[in-house]
Amino acid sequence: MRRREMLALSLALSLASILAAIAGPVAAATALTLHKDPTCGCCVGHADYLRAEGFAVTVIETTDLESLKRQHGVPPALAGCHTILAEGYVIEGHVPAGPIRRLLAERPDIVGISLAGMPPGSPGMGGEKTEPFVIHQIERSPGTETPAIFAVE
Numbered sequence: 001m002r003r004r005e006m007l008a009l010s011l012a013l014s015l016a017s018i019l020a021a022i023a024g025p026v027a028a029a030t031a032l033t034l035h036k037d038p039t040c041g042c043c044v045g046h047a048d049y050l051r052a053e054g055f056a057v058t059v060i061e062t063t064d065l066e067s068l069k070r071q072h073g074v075p076p077a078l079a080g081c082h083t084i085l086a087e088g089y090v091i092e093g094h095v096p097a098g099p100i101r102r103l104l105a106e107r108p109d110i111v112g113i114s115l116a117g118m119p120p121g122s123p124g125m126g127g128e129k130t131e132p133f134v135i136h137q138i139e140r141s142p143g144t145e146t147p148a149i150f151a152v153e
């Protein structure tokens with residue numbers, strides 16, 4: 001190998017290692033499965049929002065969301081317009097990305113979290129936000145009292 005070629009090769013190698021150091025290990029995106037009714041449009045808006053936030057979202061259409069919610073222990077009062085399943089948790093309605101990341105990082109002993117009622121301005125809903133979003137916990141054994149608050153956004 002000629003001297004000039006040697007130099008070019010070593011430059012290329014050090015450039016590659018610098019780029020690898022900058023990029024770091026490639027983290028896999030968290031997979032979310034979003035179950036929605038075929039007629040729901042705001043549900044698609046939430047899926048697009050979550051993709052933009054870096055989640056890998058799979059959308060499954062079903063005309064029987066009720067059974068899915070019942071099967072996963074979602075009480076009617078905390079049912080959202082769509083149901084997301086992620087790493088053993090249930091996420092109901094238009095929950096922002098922050099509380100979803102916190103749920104999956106802290107892994108509390110609950111069924112999941114819910115932002116019921118499709119509040120205007122919440123991710124995917126459109127409109128103007130008129131009040132703070134109250135995200136409730138879905139407890140393993142729901143009592144008669146008001147469900148605990150997981151986050152306020």
Ligand SMILES: [Cu+2]
Pocket residue numbers: 042043081082094118
């Ligand atoms: Cu909705």
